[in-house]
Structure formats: structure tokens, C-alpha cells
Amino acid sequence: MKASCFILAGVFACHAIADGGYAKNCRNxxxxxxxxxxxxLKASCKVGNKDQCSILDLWQCYGTDNGILKPQDKGNLPRCRSCKLDGTVLECECRTDRKGRHHTSSVDTNDLIVNDNGVLKCFGNRATTPDNCAQKQSSGCGSNRSLVTLGYALSFCGLALIWV
Structure with missing residues (x-):
């Protein structure tokens, strides 16, 4: 009985900390x-029966602690480079020390970022909704869907064809 209470308390504590979940009603x-x-981070999110494009500065949401990405209001991500997005997982090469060494660190943006009436938001920081949002080009640093994701998609399609 006590163990189940601790488990339930842990579940509620995790739910309270991770208030994100933008991926359930955002795309692209x-x-x-x-x-x-x-x-x-650019996404098109549902607001009513329409989509709204917004761009959230990730430096407003994440920082690093000894090279480890973590949620932080008005963080310090400029210590990171070569960031990419795989689904909702942000992966960057982040500096671990003053000598300039970097290592790979990742964080699931869906745990922190929310859809606030069609606009991405973390902490109290709301994304911008520029007129040219939908035309804004993807970052040149490998941010498009990764080859791993493409591989999974192709494998799934192959299995579907075999099944039929």
C-alpha cells in the first residue's frame, strides 16, 4: 500500500514538472x-480550427550545466553548436568546460514547451508569429528530420507493403 502511494506521488510530481506537450496539436x-x-523552434499549432505558425527562441527555454542541456528560463545555449531536432528531441554539441571540449546532449522539448492558443511558449516566454513564418527556412545545421527517422519511416512502409 505504501509503495503504491509513493508511485502515485511520483507520477503526479513528474506530471506537475513536465507541463509541455505541444507535439499533440502542433506539426511541421x-x-x-x-x-x-x-x-x-518553428511549428504550426492548432488554435480553434486553424493553424498558427510561430517561432520560439530556444535560448529562452534551455541552458546547460556542465554541457548537459536542461530547462532554464532565459538559458545559455550559445555554449552549444550543431543543434538538430529529431521529432521533438533537441540534440546539440555543448561545451563542457573552459577548454572548449564539447559532447552530445539532448532534451525532449515536448516536456517543457506548450501550445498557448497556437503560439509556442516556455516558462513565460512566448514565440513570435512573423508574417513570413511559414516561409522561414530550416536551419542549415542538420535540423531537418534525421536519416534515422527517415529509415524508420521507410522500414514501416516496407513492412506495410509486405503485409498487404
Missing amino acids: MTLVDLDDPHVG
């Missing part, structure tokens, strides 16, 4: 270049 998530060195 990709990284875009903002003012150097900032990187933005």
Missing part, C-alpha cells in the same frame, strides 16, 4: 536560424 516542427547564435 523544425529548427530555424535566428539572430546568430540563436536557434528557434
Whole structure:
């Protein structure tokens, strides 16, 4: 009985901390270049029966602690480079020390970022909704869907064809 209470308390605590979940009603998530060195998350999110495109500066949402990505209001991601997005997982090469060494770190953006009436938001930081949002090009640093994701999709299609 006590064990089940602890498990339930842990589930509720995790749910309270991770209030994100934008992926359930947003699509076309990709990284875009903002003012150097900032990187933005672009997505089209549902608001009523329409979609709204917005771009959230990820430096407003994440920071690093000894090279480990973590949620942080107005973080310090400029210590990271070569960021890419695989689904909702942000992966970057982040500096671990003053000597400039980097290692790969990742965080699931869906755990923090929310859809606030069609606009992406983390902490109190709301995304912008520029007129040219939908035309804003993907970042040149490997932010498009990864080859791993493409491989899974192709494998699934292959299995579907075999099944039929």
C-alpha cells in the first residue's frame, strides 16, 4: 500500500514538472536560424480550427550545466553548436568546460514547451508569429528530420507493403 502511494506521488510530481506537450496539436516542427547564435523552434499549432505558425527562441527555454542541456528560463545555449531536432528531441554539441571540449546532449522539448492558443511558449516566454513564418527556412545545421527517422519511416512502409 505504501509503495503504491509513493508511485502515485511520483507520477503526479513528474506530471506537475513536465507541463509541455505541444507535439499533440502542433506539426511541421523544425529548427530555424535566428539572430546568430540563436536557434528557434518553428511549428504550426492548432488554435480553434486553424493553424498558427510561430517561432520560439530556444535560448529562452534551455541552458546547460556542465554541457548537459536542461530547462532554464532565459538559458545559455550559445555554449552549444550543431543543434538538430529529431521529432521533438533537441540534440546539440555543448561545451563542457573552459577548454572548449564539447559532447552530445539532448532534451525532449515536448516536456517543457506548450501550445498557448497556437503560439509556442516556455516558462513565460512566448514565440513570435512573423508574417513570413511559414516561409522561414530550416536551419542549415542538420535540423531537418534525421536519416534515422527517415529509415524508420521507410522500414514501416516496407513492412506495410509486405503485409498487404
